[in-house]
Amino acid sequence: MGLLDKFKKGLNVTRTRLSRSIQSAFRNNKEWTEDDYEELEQALIECDLGVQYTMQLMDDIRNRYQQGLIKTADDIIKVVQDDVHQMMATDAKPMKWRSDGPCIILMVGVNGCGKTTTTGKLGYKLKQEGKTVMFAACDTFRAAATEQLQLWGERVGCDVIAGKHGSDPSAVAFDACKAAVSRNVDVLLIDTAGRQHTKVGLMNELEKLHKSINKACPGAPH
Incomplete structure (x- = not known):
């Protein structure tokens, strides 16, 4: 199927x-x-x-x-x-795409809300619209999270930038942004770990992730 x-x-x-x-x-x-x-x-x-x-x-x-x-x-x-x-x-409103680089979208949310699956489905939709899409596996802590996104990448036909299990998600995001620019892709979808707003450490990690993305591509995420 x-x-x-x-x-x-x-x-x-x-x-x-x-x-x-x-x-x-x-x-x-x-x-x-x-x-x-x-x-x-x-x-x-x-x-x-x-x-x-x-x-x-x-x-x-x-x-x-x-x-x-x-x-x-x-x-x-x-x-x-x-x-x-x-x-x-x-x-429904038409998406305004950037002409000076990739559109970088950061997928965030609580645990189990379907971020990775949504990333895959959104990637599929964008591919159907003729966009070149790349995934970044920045949920580096959940077991098999990277493998799940890589499976979506294979199904949809999108490259996946990933690091080792337990690696710094900000570093993975930075590398993914640079790769998206060098490969001239239209959209980079960055999958992240689930987090509750009450978990200070995880929220600080999200802030660090945001800064890393912005450093690699000023103005991002979009």
Whole structure:
């Protein structure tokens, strides 16, 4: 199964899960109660639509239900589809690419939020758009983190700059920036270790990483 097929399969799983959750939350009552709304709201959040977007969506669903426009679970699914389509159509903005060097993107976040996977998928998307992409494996502490990114590099067709396990991530980032410039790539995606904002040492490491990138390529990360 190719990378695109796996991505489509993941979307299909989410779509099926969302449909089942809505079907489960919807009841053919004469009038919805607040408990029904809360159950539907929870179902939407559990399908990873995000809290802020779910709140907006629930307002739309409430208004349409009160107007008699929602009578079945399929009506709710149609509302979700329409709203997601409208959101993506209105919020999508073309990326402004640099003409004087690589666009350097630093991937940061808490542990387990999917930075490495997102790096791979973003790299794939950019390659599909005709960009040359390079990865930097700056999570040098998590077991097999570098190998995971290298696997993504093989799948997507991107070079990966990496150091030894336990090496200084700032040094790896610096080398990656220099390599991106010398190889004239369009985009450098720098994968980093997960960190909580309460961990002072890890936040200081992130600051050092930022300075190292900026030293190699003034103005970066972008």
